[in-house]
Structures are given as C-alpha cells and as structure tokens.
Amino acid sequence: MTSTATSTASSGAAATAPPDDRTAPTGGPPPAEPARHRVGLRSLLPYLRAYRAVLVTVAVLSLVETVGMLAQPLLVRAALERVGAEQGTGALVGVLLAALTAVALASGFRDYLLQRTAEGMVLTVRRTLVGTLLRLPVAEYDQRRTGDLLSRVGADTTLLRAVVTSGIFESVSSAALIVGSAVAMLLIDPTLFLVTAVALLVGVSTVVGLARRVRGASQEAQDRVGAMTSAVERAVTGVRTIRAAGAEEREARVVDADARAAHAAGLRMARIQAMINPATTTTLQLAFLAVLGVGGSRAASGAMSVGDIVAFLLFLFTLWSPLGRLLQAFTRLQSGLGALHRVEEVTRLPRESAENHADLATSGAGPAAPAIEFHEVGFGYTAGRPILDRVSFTVPRGTRTAVVGPSGAGKSTLLALLERFYDVHAGSIRVEGVDLRSWRRTALRARMGYVEQGAPVLAGTLRDNLLLAAPDASDEDMRRVLAQVNLAEVLTRDPLGLDAQVGEAGVLLSGGEAQRLALARTLLAAPPILLLDEATSALDSRNESTMKQAVDAASRDRTVLVVAHRLATVLDSDQIVVLDHGRVAAVGPHEELLHTSPLYRELASQQLLVAAADAEPAPPAAPGGTSAPSQPKRR
Structure with a gap:
C-alpha cells in the first residue's frame, strides 16, 4: 500500500507523459525559471504525432476541395464560351454540380476530422499538463499561484483548439487555394494579375504586421486571466475566514483589480484584432475595384474576352475567401502560440526525479538497522536561511519518537525531508539503514x-478519501479503521454510509473529524512507519484521548515519529527530541527531560504539565550544547 502523498501523486500516472521527460532533484532554494524559449509550430508536433493518419486524410480532403473550387471558374468560363457559340452546356453543368457536391462533402468531412483532432490534441495537452503538475517538485508549488496553474489547464489549452481547426490546416488549405487561384489569374491575363497582386500585397503586409502583435497581447491577456483566477480561487477557498473577518469588500477589490487588468489586456488585443478585419476587407475591395476598372478597360479594347473577365473575377472571389481565412488563421495562430507558451512554460519545468536506476533500493538493509537516522542534517528553503542545522538523532524500530519545540523550530520540515518533498543540503537521512x-x-x-x-x-466521499492510500481495502476494513479513530458515528448519521459526501476540502466534517479521517486513511494503508504532524491539534480532549488510543494501538506493530505541540499527547513516547532554532537541544524520555532540558521544562510549565517552581534545576549540558540522550525503550 502506498502512503497518502504517494497515492495523490500517482493519481496522474495514467496521464500521457510529456514529450520530453525532464527530471531533477528536489530541495533547496526554489528552482530557477527555465530559460525562455521561442515557442513555434514545432512545439505542437509531439502532441499531433498520434493523429498522423487522420491529418493525411485531412490533407487529401483539402486537396479535393481545392481542386474542386479551382475547377469551378474554368467550368463557368467554358460554359459561357459554349453559350456564345450556341453549343450545348448540359455536360458542363453536370460536371459543375459534381464539383460543387465534391467540395461540400470534402469540406464538411475535413472540418469534422479537424474538430475531432483538435479535441484529441487538447485532451493530450491537458493530460500532459496535469501529469506534469502532479509531478512537480514541492518547491515549485511554494512559489506559484494555484489559480494561475488551473488557468493554464483550462483557458490556455482551450485556445489551442483554434490552432488546429482554424490555424495550421486552415492556413495550409487556404494557401493552396490562393496559389492555385493566383496561377490561374496569371494565365488568364498577366497585366490584370499584376495590378491585382500589388493591391493585395499592400493590404496583406499591413494585416500581417498587425497580426504579429496579437501573440504578445494574447499571452499578456492569458497571464492576467491566470492572476484573476488565482485571486478568485483564494477568495472562494477562504470564504468563511473572509466573511468572519468582514473582509468581503477588501477581497472584492483585490479580485476587481485583477479583473480590470485582465479586461485592459483583453481590450488591447481587441483593438489589434479590430484593425485587422477592416484592413482585410479594404484590401479585397481595392483589388475588386482594380479588376473592374482595369479589366473593363482591357475588355473594351479587345485585349480580354467577357469569359476571361468573368473567370478572372470568379478566381478573385475564390481567392478572396481563403485570403480572409488565411489572415484570420494567422491571427488565431498567434493567439494560440501565446497560450502554448504558457503551457510549455509548465511542461518544461523539472519534475520530481523518477529515479528509474536499477541500483536504487526498494527495501531496507535488514531488521538490525534503525528505522530512521538523521545525521548532521542541514536544510533551508531559501539560500542563506537555514531551517535545520546539524540535526542528529535515531529512531529505533518499533518505538515511538516525538519531536517537540517552539513554533518555527523546524519540526514539520523533518517530516517533509523524510517524504523527500525536499532533499537535504548537508548530512544524510537513512531509512532502515x-x-x-x-x-x-x-x-x-x-x-x-x-x-x-x-x-x-x-x-x-468517505470511501474516496479512505481508498486514496489503500485502493484495494474492503468495506469491512474501512469501517474498522473508522471505528478505530472514533468516526463510526459518521457512517450512521448519513444513509449513504461510506458513500456520504464530505464536501469541498471536507467542509461537511468538523475539524476534528477531518483530522481523524486523515489518520484513518493512513492507518488503512498499514505502513511500517507512521509520520504524524500535529495529528491531534484540532481535537477536543475526549477525541484527543480516543485518537491517542488509536495511535497507541497502531504503534504496537510499527515505528512512529510524531511532531507534537501539546506535550500531553506524547508523554509516554519512548523518546522525545527537543528542537530549538533548527538544532537538537535534548533527547530523552519525558521525566528525564524535565530535569535535563531547560527548554523542555519551560514548554511543560507553559502547558501546566509541571509547576516551574517544582522542577529541579538542569545539570550542565553535555559538550556540543545538548544534554546526553538516553537510550529509548524498546517497545
């Protein structure tokens, strides 16, 4: 069975692995941001490889559509020439209708395949992104906002859909149609084509210049949306605290400020996009007027026939639509690449190392080795600010060790290091040798x-929470462990029993019930070592006593390392480690520490466990600043 932390992380194991599996050790100062890299269409290729066969089909359908659309003006011109020569046009009309039908069918099926491919790609990106988020070093979460990460999974990946549907392949098919129409126009009349091309190039260069600015504006807008999502997530998850403090208006102003910033960024992008459509329309209208003016003049002089002018105009109309789509596709592509940059920014972060080397341990060194050994351990979350300094103590197997000390002494950090959420900077930690x-x-x-x-x-549900660490546990096992931590009544007050909802973050449970459920979840997995961080902090005296009995029962067959603030819960521990400012101040059982450790005696006095005046003075400290530890009792 895996521990809670392991099960949580492994829930994303089914996610598709990112294109390149980077790993890095955790611990130490927060990892530096990866070097900024240019995100382009090549960055999408790893996500599209699985759809190569579909994309080939899309390309073939696009070719059919292009050929059908290019054939229509030529068929119309041939029909007009036959009408002028008083010849039959039935066969040509039939071919024209066939071309129209082929274009419609090819276009519809192609669009469906593109939509399906886009949805599949978005699913792949989301699974990759979620798989990466679940495997990031814990230090990354210490410096990032949850709402912004959620925004990348939701809003940013949604923008990528347009990259496929109206970005890449819209650009390719439109470009093919534009090239085919241009070639046909050039063959019909080079002079008229040159006039049209000049008018189009002037307008297109203007639109492309505007579209290039969309990418940066889109990325800024998504960043602002991410910040706003973070602010909303903070306000919603802390709504009870906010209301109790009467801070609704202040929090609303914080969210409003982020919303206004997102609004301003969105307006900047809207202004750019608003200039693109008129520029595109004006360009095409100028080209149309040029064809009418110059083409009419050439027709009047006899340089062109009416059929040639009609065919040229039809090719211009054929070119008109894909040119507009191409310019819009380029704009959407820039917007999508801005979103892809934000996605890649996360997927390229180093992940908690997988450590697939064959020589790494999967079991301990034997029953003779202590369960846990800290040797001269040093660690700090930020450079130059150590939390632990040369911490050394041993936890024999089958014993219970408590770690106590003032707030900020580094107690919880010891457990985080044991779980390898971070790696030590100095010294070493050994588990089972x-x-x-x-x-x-x-x-x-x-x-x-x-x-x-x-x-x-x-x-x-209760079941969901319990099965997190022990997915194969039976209903009987779950009921037993709930009774063990005095949670049996939770099953009886709801007819759904184990399938009763616990609410967001356990809001339907009391604080004590939530804490006991967390302990039950861990006990159900039956690990040989228990790490408890303030496991009774939210309990009343009655439930604290029940919880203590549960921990006592669980401790008979395993090693327990517990971080405690209330000394009353750990008085009968085999040994107590007193931590002060990141250093071990003393080690020993309760009665001994009352006489050998001034800090422990002070903590006990503050918690009314002993009268300060009745405590005996402490003997001189052992060399190195710590009292000589006594040998823990074997349990």
Missing part, C-alpha cells in the same frame, strides 16, 4: 504513512 536518496521515492513513501498538518480531506 539505506540513505534516503538511494530509495525509490515510490518504495520509500509506500513504507511511510504521512498525516500532514492541517489534515487535508479531498472533495468526494
């Missing part, structure tokens, strides 16, 4: 059940 960095992360986390501070409960 093997260096932590030599373990596969999955194997390591499978041997440790972790109940983190805050007792996170996932939206869904």
